[in-house]
Each structure stands twice: as structure tokens, then as C-alpha cells.
Amino acid sequence: MPKLGMEPIRRASLIKATIAEIGHAGTLEVTVSRIAKRAGMSSALAHHYFGSKEALFLAAMRHVLTLYGAEVRGALAAADGPEARARAVIRASFSPANFRREVVAAWLNFYVLAQTRPEARRLLTVYQRRLLSNLSHALRPLLGGGAGPAAQGLAALIDGVYLHAALGAAAPDGAAAARQAEAYLTAMLERRA
């Protein structure tokens, strides 16, 4: 039943299955076979399209990152004024698409991987820089020289909230998480004012 033009479809379902499987297992120690099975194909095909397990996982993270980036850009475009821009970045970080259990689990494992694999580290650095730059640009008009440290703190807080979400018993609550991060922002701004 092979059809032509399968490649993009296969790639997409493998990426989706990778996230799902890692989210389900909570670990990077999922077999390629399991992922492939979930995506409805044999493990050999997964290797055919991605070359290696690690490449598959990195592709999945790249996908997550792309979605996140798009969401942030969209929210920023719709935001009016510096404070709204900062809040937009926060809300995008905790949007339903990004703050799903599986995605958060993937992030957590991605962090671990980034400690040793240069390619993962590179990808992570891109994300961190972008987030930091978005935040400090938004905060600069409000906090001036204090924008850098405030952005740094906010970035750490966002990652911390992600971490807690990965470990919480209940399903992650994006709205509550966003409120938590926004409280920090509010405190920082009021302090200045």
C-alpha cells in the first residue's frame, strides 16, 4: 500500500508520536520501535526518515520550538505597548498548545540532553536567547537598566513553573501558571513605579 509523497506525512506523524511517547513514558528511554508503532509503521522506517533516534527527537523539539515561536510572534504582534508585550510573551509560553503535559515532559528531557549533546545545546541556546531578548526588549522602556536582570529572573521563573507542571499530580493549568509568572512581573513593575 505504499503511496508516493508519503515522506512529509510520515515525518509529521513520527514527530507527533515521539512527543506523545516521551510524554507518556516521561523519559527519553523510549524505543524507536514504540514510537514507530504509535505512528503506524516499523522502526526501520523511522530510521529511514530520520537517520537516528537522537535526530528524531531533535526534530521533534525543533517542531515544538517552531510552534512556540509562532505563537510568541503572533501574541507580540497583537500586543499594544511594552507591558502588554511582556504579558503576551508570558501567556504564549503557557498557551494550551505549549503547556501540555507531553510537551512539558519533552522539554524536561530536552534539558537533560542539552547537558551533553552539542546539537541539543545549540537548539536550547537559540530558544533561551530569543526568550530573553523578547522579554528584555519589552521591559526596557519600563525598567531601563533593570530590564536585563528582571528578564533573566522572569525566564528562570517560567522554566521553574514548567518544571513544577511536569511534576504536579494534576494536569498542567496554563492560566494559573501564567498568573504566577505575571504576578512576578506586576511586582517588578510596581516596585519601579
Next chain:
Amino acid sequence: MPKLGMEPIRRASLIKATIAEIGHAGTLEVTVSRIAKRAGMSSALAHHYFGSKEALFLAAMRHVLTLYGAEVRGALAAADGPEARARAVIRASFSPANFRREVVAAWLNFYVLAQTRPEARRLLTVYQRRLLSNLSHALRPLLGGGAGPAAQGLAALIDGVYLHAALGAAAPDGAAAARQAEAYLTAMLERRA
């Protein structure tokens, strides 16, 4: 040339080697053989004393947690007044002993493990509850009903800073990290005042 009374010595050096090896590899995927080798014995002996790789790692984390707990207790005892108590908890969290690269790496992997292994989850819950309780008790006199959420946020921030430390290129800077967390605290307090 076996001597008697080796058990506590062996256990201690295995635990130390486990942290070191995981810190070095950045991953839980270190072989028992490597750990045992670093501790100066065969892998069989490691199994003899701890039963399994996972049990060994959990023992190592229990050890880290114990040290951390002791440090927090000490800092709290020396603190004078609510705000000083809150700052004491923060400083203890980033003390040189706890905020070493290896320890932070171990924490990161511990988080991942806690997603699936009940025993790890249990241990983590103990830590989280203790931290949260310490923080909210300290903040209650200052923030009243706002103490809960503030403590929650502070806990998330602390974990986030740990996360960033695990990934930073440079060696973790405990003083800088503590300042970051204390800035949050300051902002929260000033807001109330």
C-alpha cells in the same frame, strides 16, 4: 585483603561516586561499572550493597537532600525575624555545597526520574513540601494570605534558577543565583509595604 567494617565506607564512597559520575556525564545513563570503578571497587560490590542501580541513585539523592535539610535548619536557627528566615532558606538553597554543578545535574535527572518512579516521586514530594512550608511560614507574618502564592512562586523560581545553572556554560554562581531569588522576594515585600 578485605577488612571488616567496610560497609559504611563503601556505601559512602559509592554515593559520592554516583553524584560525581552523573555530574560528569550529565545523565542517568552511566553504567554501574563506571560508578563502582570511580569508587574503587567492582560493579558486583555496588550491587551487593545497594541491590540495584536505581536504589543507588536514590540513596545518593537522599544524601543530597539530607545535607540540604541540615543546611536549611542551620540557617533558619541563625535567622532573626521573618524576612531573615525567608532569606536564609534562599541562601541555603544556593550554598556552595548544594549548588555545585554535579549536584545540580543530579537534581535535574532526579526530576526526570520522579516523573515515573514512585519512590523518586515520594522523595521529591518530601523536599517540595518542606521547602514550601519553610517559605510560607516565613512569609506569613509579612504577607498574610498572600504568603501561599508568593512561596509557590519563590519555590518555582528557585527550581528555575537551578535549571539554568545546570545549563549555563560557566560554573554555577551561588551568590548571583541567591541574589536573583532575593530580588523576587524584595519585590514581593515592597509591593505589600
Next chain:
DNA sequence: GATTGTTTATTGATCCGTCAATCAACAACC
């Protein structure tokens, strides 16, 4: 203070399972 027996410490070898990766071969399509 030798003899015998018991416990503790320790290892090398190895079993057994797992898994990423490869390959040969087959199927559909143009």
C-alpha cells in the same frame, strides 16, 4: 595457640535481555 567453623568482603565471568541500526527483499507507482 592450633583447629574448625562462620561471617563479611570481594571479584571475574557470564547470563539474559534490550535496542539502535542495518540490510535484503518486496510492493506500488510512474
Next chain:
DNA sequence: GGTTGTTGATTGACGGATCAATAAACAATC
């Protein structure tokens, strides 16, 4: 008939756990 898609079977490596065997230290007994 060449390209694309697909798989089952296989391999090679690795690693956790186990175990039989060895040896020192100690203890009880005579």
C-alpha cells in the same frame, strides 16, 4: 525499470544483574 515506500529479520553492542568462588577476619572450642 528506476524510484519511492516499506517491512521482517538480523546483528552487534551494551549493560544490569547474578553467581560461584576466594580470601581475610573473627569466634568458639579444645
